[in-house]
Amino acid sequence: MAIELGWVGLGIMGQPMAANLLRAGHRLRVHARRSVCSDPLAALGATVCGSPAQVAQGAQVIFTMVSDTADVEAVIFGTGGVAQGAAAGSVVVDMSTISPVATRDMAARLAERGVDMVDAPVSGGQIGAVNATLSIMAGARVEVFERVLPLLQVLGRNIVHIGANGAGQVAKACNQIVAAVTLEAVAEGLALARDNGVDPARVREALLGGFAWSKVLEIHGQRIISRDFQPGFKARLHRKDLRIVLETAAQLDIALPQSALVAQHLNALVGQGFGEEDSSALVKVIEAATGRGPGVAS
Amino acid sequence: MKLGFIGLGAMGEPMALNLLQGGHELHLWARRPEAAAALVAAGAAVCTTPAQVGERADVVFTMVTTGSDVEQVVLGPEGLVHGFRAGAVLVDCSTIAPETTRRVAAGLAARGIHMLDAPVSGGEPGAREGTLSIMVGGPQAVFEELRPLLGLLGKTLVYIGEAGAGQVAKAANQLNLVVTIQAVAEAFAFAEANGVNFRPVWQALTQGFAGSRMLEIVGSRMMEGQFDAGIDARLHRKDAHIVLECATQSRSYVPAAALAAQTFNALMARGQRRWDSAATRLVLEGLSGLGRRPSPPAA
Numbered sequence: 219m220a221i222e223l224g225w226v227g228l229g230i231m232g233q234p235m236a237a238n239l240l241r242a243g244h245r246l247r248v249h250a251r252r253s254v255c256s257d258p259l260a261a262l263g264a265t266v267c268g269s270p271a272q273v274a275q276g277a278q279v280i281f282t283m284v285s286d287t288a289d290v291e292a293v294i295f296g297t298g299g300v301a302q303g304a305a306a307g308s309v310v311v312d313m314s315t316i317s318p319v320a321t322r323d324m325a326a327r328l329a330e331r332g333v334d335m336v337d338a339p340v341s342g343g344q345i346g347a348v349n350a351t352l353s354i355m356a357g358a359r360v361e362v363f364e365r366v367l368p369l370l371q372v373l374g375r376n377i378v379h380i381g382a383n384g385a386g387q388v389a390k391a392c393n394q395i396v397a398a399v400t401l402e403a404v405a406e407g408l409a410l411a412r413d414n415g416v417d418p419a420r421v422r423e424a425l426l427g428g429f430a431w432s433k434v435l436e437i438h439g440q441r442i443i444s445r446d447f448q449p450g451f452k453a454r455l456h457r458k459d460l461r462i463v464l465e466t467a468a469q470l471d472i473a474l475p476q477s478a479l480v481a482q483h484l485n486a487l488v489g490q491g492f493g494e495e496d497s498s499a500l501v502k503v504i505e506a507a508t509g510r511g512p513g514v515a516s
Numbered sequence: 517m518k519l520g521f522i523g524l525g526a527m528g529e530p531m532a533l534n535l536l537q538g539g540h541e542l543h544l545w546a547r548r549p550e551a552a553a554a555l556v557a558a559g560a561a562v563c564t565t566p567a568q569v570g571e572r573a574d575v576v577f578t579m580v581t582t583g584s585d586v587e588q589v590v591l592g593p594e595g596l597v598h599g600f601r602a603g604a605v606l607v608d609c610s611t612i613a614p615e616t617t618r619r620v621a622a623g624l625a626a627r628g629i630h631m632l633d634a635p636v637s638g639g640e641p642g643a644r645e646g647t648l649s650i651m652v653g654g655p656q657a658v659f660e661e662l663r664p665l666l667g668l669l670g671k672t673l674v675y676i677g678e679a680g681a682g683q684v685a686k687a688a689n690q691l692n693l694v695v696t697i698q699a700v701a702e703a704f705a706f707a708e709a710n711g712v713n714f715r716p717v718w719q720a721l722t723q724g725f726a727g728s729r730m731l732e733i734v735g736s737r738m739m740e741g742q743f744d745a746g747i748d749a750r751l752h753r754k755d756a757h758i759v760l761e762c763a764t765q766s767r768s769y770v771p772a773a774a775l776a777a778q779t780f781n782a783l784m785a786r787g788q789r790r791w792d793s794a795a796t797r798l799v800l801e802g803l804s805g806l807g808r809r810p811s812p813p814a815a
Binding site for chain 1: 753757760763764766767768769770771774775777778779781782784785799
């Protein structure tokens, strides 16, 4: 059944996701800071609005997909924000990757206005967004989750209700820890192989058959070997996600030594000017420490 | 001169007293009025809001805990800014993020008010004796003008650079401290795990190239198991995270500080927030399983 939806944030992820909702037959009101981002959706039939508040007016479910915690706060609670237009009984589904602590706070503030919130961060990158194969980790009351589930099924495949508000962001933080620390391990392992004069491609192939198998070894390992650092998932965004992880760890008094080190390697990578490359470019930091690398005499 | 002081904690109170004893008129504001009692007895006047301190004083010192405390006291609804006259000076001695300092300085500059960031090192003894190290950022002419006042608080006054530069120097200072504390705690747990008493190790190390003030002070507290005096670990934790925030913004690589911050996080979780940072020893020992081992490992 077609319903009235809203979408705020039409970047590399948001644009194809919003397009999938339109193609599923829903009516969609959209807003983006730059009109160049909303033009392709207008061509597909979306109504372009001047502010997030206007997007929310008349929409039963409003999606947000922006960069960082402060952006979500501005889009929802800022001047002309979603909260100013959203009717009681509507639902805000935030698909950005942001702080779980801030998410709980925003959900409570929306609840005061009779508006429900779902945190639904995604994993799967731009390809997953285009092909509607994203993994979606949701935090919400179960009846709210069930209400928006048919819409999430338009956007992704592996949709898991993790728990209450903020739980989706916690799951995403866990995802980023495992992905980042594994990436560091893969990059170090392949660097060790190469510096020993051993073909890293064969090492990868052997490891894929054993306990060290991982999707990161498979995909990012290949990118490291073929020096293909086209994003993918940009290093600067991975750095942002780890910053959220470590801020949350500090708020909750948790020690995460490996995440802390990888975050420093991502600082170094971005500092060396590779923030726009895929995060598998992390191997460059390991190489820079010794001055060794492909094509560099060791 | 007519001076103001806000933030009468373990550091602020003796610093304010030194200004008063330097012969200056002193106006105070404290969240809890009882915190001002000792200074009032020594001749200081109490105000009802930070804004009132700003009205009465030409130079106001702040010494509070966090960046948001500084923003609140300076730019908040009853903040200093609403009382300050053009030409007044704010000297913020708190340890906060350089970015916050730059924001507050810009907010004040728009109204013709100067700001120095002047974080200190030297702890409570340094504050009492007026022997602090003070690292100063802001307009150099203002620093030179206030040098005599700062001289009442500290012995080593170093002008570092523009607004925020003092806080960058302090962050570098704290980076050194937290990493050294981690190193001393590791050395302690390492010696004990190897069945070697740390006391003679410590005596040897303090005389060699590994000697440092932190090894002397924190190392001795670790040996004595004396965790109830000194600097609250929660403050070192806060400082470590200021370093990391600053490193993120400047895209610098500070792996050792990042690890040390995690040890402090773990210490907080053990409920030892107000203990001295020497208690990091317990985190390192715990992770090595010391205390649960039946006997030292065979060589």
